[in-house]
Amino acid sequence: MNDRDSFGSQFGALVAMAGSAIGLGNMWRFPYLVGTNGGAAFIIIYIVLIIFITLPIFFSEYLVGRISKANTFRAFKKLAPSSHWGIVGILAAISPFLILSFYCVVGGWSLYYLLKAVTLQLESPSADYSAMFTNFVSGKYEPLLFLFLYLFLNGWVVTSGIKNGIEKFSKIIMPLLIIMVMFIAIWSMTLPGAGAGLKFLFYPDFSKVTPHTFLAAIGQSFFSLSLGCGTMLTYASYIKEKSYVVPTCIYTATADTLFAILAGMAIMPAVFAYGISPSQGPGLVFVTLPYIFSHMPLGTLFATLFFFSIFLAAITSSISILEVPVTFILEEFKIKRKTAVKICLSVITVTGILCSLSEGLLKNIHIFGKDLFDLFDFSSSNIFMTTTALLTVIFVGWKMKKGTVTNALSNNGKRKINPIYVTGVYYTIKYIAPVIVAVIMIRGLF
Ligand code: TRP
Numbered sequence: 001m002n003d004r005d006s007f008g009s010q011f012g013a014l015v016a017m018a019g020s021a022i023g024l025g026n027m028w029r030f031p032y033l034v035g036t037n038g039g040a041a042f043i044i045i046y047i048v049l050i051i052f053i054t055l056p057i058f059f060s061e062y063l064v065g066r067i068s069k070a071n072t073f074r075a076f077k078k079l080a081p082s083s084h085w086g087i088v089g090i091l092a093a094i095s096p097f098l099i100l101s102f103y104c105v106v107g108g109w110s111l112y113y114l115l116k117a118v119t120l121q122l123e124s125p126s127a128d129y130s131a132m133f134t135n136f137v138s139g140k141y142e143p144l145l146f147l148f149l150y151l152f153l154n155g156w157v158v159t160s161g162i163k164n165g166i167e168k169f170s171k172i173i174m175p176l177l178i179i180m181v182m183f184i185a186i187w188s189m190t191l192p193g194a195g196a197g198l199k200f201l202f203y204p205d206f207s208k209v210t211p212h213t214f215l216a217a218i219g220q221s222f223f224s225l226s227l228g229c230g231t232m233l234t235y236a237s238y239i240k241e242k243s244y245v246v247p248t249c250i251y252t253a254t255a256d257t258l259f260a261i262l263a264g265m266a267i268m269p270a271v272f273a274y275g276i277s278p279s280q281g282p283g284l285v286f287v288t289l290p291y292i293f294s295h296m297p298l299g300t301l302f303a304t305l306f307f308f309s310i311f312l313a314a315i316t317s318s319i320s321i322l323e324v325p326v327t328f329i330l331e332e333f334k335i336k337r338k339t340a341v342k343i344c345l346s347v348i349t350v351t352g353i354l355c356s357l358s359e360g361l362l363k364n365i366h367i368f369g370k371d372l373f374d375l376f377d378f379s380s381s382n383i384f385m386t387t388t389a390l391l392t393v394i395f396v397g398w399k400m401k402k403g404t405v406t407n408a409l410s411n412n413g414k415r416k417i418n419p420i421y422v423t424g425v426y427y428t429i430k431y432i433a434p435v436i437v438a439v440i441m442i443r444g445l446f
Contacts (some may be wrong), residue, residue: 004069004238005161005162005163005238006162006163006234006238006239006240007162007163007167007238007239008167009167009302009426010239010240010242010243010248012163012167012168012170012171013167013238013239013240013243013248014248014251014255015042015167015170015171015174016166016167016170016235016316016320016405017232017235017248017320018156018170018174018251018252018253018255018256018259019170019173019174019316019317019319019320019390019420020226020231020232020316020317020319020320020321021224021225021252021253021255021256021317022174022177022255022256022259022313022316022317023313023314023316023317023318024103024106024310024314024317025220025223025224025260026224026256026259026260026263026311026313026353027225027263027267027285027309027310028281028282028285029220029280030220030224030260030261030263030264030279031201031260031263031264031267031268031278031280032278032279032280033216033217033220033280034046034201034261034264035200035201035264035268035278036208036278037208037209037213037216037217038204038205038206038207038208038209038213039199039200039201039202039203039204039205039208040201040202040203041203041204041205041206041208041209041419042208042209042213043202043215043261044204044397045209045213045214045217046217046220046221046257047257049214049217049218049221050221050225050253050257052428053156053221053428053432053433053436054073054218054221054222054225054227054253055219055249055250055253055425056393056425056428056429056432056433057222057227057392057393057429057437058225058227058232058249058252058253059246059249059409059429060308060393060395060396060397060429060433061230061232061233061389061392062233062236062245062248062249062395063236063245063396063405063408063409064076064079064233064236064392064395065232065233065235065236066237066239066245066251067079067404067408068237068238068239069198069237069238070088070093070237071089071093071234071324071327071328071331071332072088072090072093072233072234072324072327072328072333073086073090073092073093073231073328073332074086074089074331074332075089075233075237076088076089076395077089078393079399079400079426080292080395080399080400083399085391085395085399088388088391088392088395089230090372091384091387091388091391092228092229092233092324092388093228093230093324093325093328094228094384095228095229095324095380095384095385095388096229096230096231096321096322096324096325097325097344097347097348097351098126098351098376098379098380098384099229099321099376099380100318100321100322100348100352101348101351101352101354101355101376102352102355102373102376102377103314103317103318103321104150104151104154104318104348104352105143105147105352105355105356105373106312107147107154107311107315107318108143108144108145108146108147108148108149108150108356109136109137109143109146109282109286110150110285110307110310110311110314111146111149111150112136112142112143112146112312113286113290113303113307113310114304114307116293116307117293117300117303117304117306117307118300118304122290122293122294122299122300122303123294123299123300124294125294125295126230127294128399129286129287129288129290129291129294130287132290133282133286133287133290137356137359137360137392137410138359138360138361138363139360140357140360140361141201143356143359144353144356144357147349147352147353147356148349150315150318151348151349151352152335153315154315154319154322154345155322155341155342155345156352157169157315157319158319158322158323158326158337158341159337159338159341161337162238162323163338165319166319166320166323167356168278169316169319170291171314173312173315173316173409174316176312177309177312177313177316178259178262180305180308180309180312181259181262181263181266182262182266183305184266184302184305184309185262185265185266186305187302188266188267188268188269188270188273188319189269190263190367191269191270191273191296191377192273193272193273193274193275194269194270194272194273195269195272196269196271196272196273196279196379196407197267197268197269197270197271197272197273198265198268200268200272200278201261201264201265201268213344215440215443218436218440218445219381220441222235222385222389222440223381223385224256224260225252225253225256226321227385227389228384228385228386228388228392229321229324229380229384229385229388230324230388231320231321231323231324233324233392234320234321234323234324234327235323237327238360241266242411244411244414244415245408245409245411245415246415246417247410247415266306267284267289270292270296271284271289272290272294272308274291274292274295274296274328276288276292285310289303289306290303290348290351299381307368322341322344322345322348325340325344326340326341326344329343329344353378354372355373355376356373357372358371358372358373359371359373370419373398382441382442382444382445383444383445386437386440386441386444387441389437390434390437390438390441393429393433393434393437394434395435396429397429397430397431397433398428398430402426405426405429406422406423406426409422409425409426410422
């Protein structure tokens with residue numbers, strides 16, 4: 001297709017990819033994982049694993065998108081005509097619905113808390129923030145209202161397209177997000193008693209490192225770099241030919257990791273300064289932190305900045321997830337982008353409502369022992385995304401020609417990259433990555 005949309009500049013593409021990578025995973029999971037897995041020891045392991053394992057997987061996904069310049073399904077079809085590999089692309093286009101069903105519910109929560117902060121409702125030190133959270137999320141109307149608002153905002157950005165929507169939006173939002181989180185970090189680190197939080201994050205304790213640490217690090221890096229659901233494949237398919245593959249992926253991974261560390265420096269010192277034991281996930285963001293904000297000077301200001309940051313980090317990720325099925329539908333069924341967005345959002349509205357209500361009204365509905373929220377979370381991370389990642393590396397390592405892969409990595413020789421590195425990456429994709437992804441998959445399932 002000649003009129004295929006594309007990112008306007010390499011920098012814009014990079015910011016959008018960083019926007020996809022930087023999300024809730026960086027804010028509410030990474031800091032806790034670091035602290036409980038040996039601090040700096042974990043950070044070192046995380047970085048080494050990204051360099052040797054996750055980046056080659058990232059390259060694989062990226063290459064498939066960039067060579068084919070097509071949606072997830074068409075990409076595999078183009079590279080392996082008359083084969084069944086297109087199924088991987090379909091799998092990749094299904095996971096976004098599962099992920100967005102709960103990710104957008106949380107996005108809605110962040111909007112609600114932002115509103116609460118702005119309207120000075122997070123100021124009372126004696127409030128029961130745990131009960132406040134439970135009451136809110138188990139409600140029938142409010143969480144749905146904010147879910148709809150959040151979905152609408154996603155639809156608005158994605159409808160405007162790649163260059164005029166996602167790229168423009170990310171270019172405004174990402175700097176703002178980074179500045180806000182830096183500001184929170186500086187303030188957090190200057191609170192009395194903040195040192196314990198920094199120690200939690202950075203004191204290297206190799207005795208806490210177990211085999212589990214390695215798996216946790218790899219799993220986190222996959223989620224954080226948005227791998228396994230066609231996000232990076234789809235974004236790469238919109239990136240212009242002249243952008244270099246290897247540096248783009250490396251910059252994205254670097255930005256993502258630095259931001260995750262920064263988020264840790266914003267959150268943990270404050271948590272420790274108030275003598276609270278660290279945690280992760282919704283409990284950290286919507287219960288612990290509001291409690292802390294309510295106890296500190298200028299709490300409302302920081303609560304506002306913080307929930308705004310959570311919202312921005314989430315939306316630049318969820319638009320990237322939404323773009324996967326949107327590109328798929330608009331190209332395969334030759335319909336307008338706007339219609340494709342409407343179709344996807346209609347589905348996610350329904351599944352999102354179910355997820356949201358599973359915190360209250362539908363709490364008793366359990367499938368495979370999980371409520372719907374957890375089921376969507378579990379099946380996307382542990383079944384769909386791992387399967388897609390596994391099949392993608394097998395495809396790149398075993399189905400594509402070695403020359404095609406190595407040429408693409410060096411942009412057909414235009415970018416000078418050490419041939420030893422390229423060969424190393426290729427064999428990692430072929431032999432090591434499938435084994436590692438398979439191990440993660442098996443561990444996730446049992
Ligand atoms: N990386 C994002 C985060 O850290 C989430 C995300 C965006 C994602 N796109 C994805 C996760 C694709 C898995 C697959 O929150």
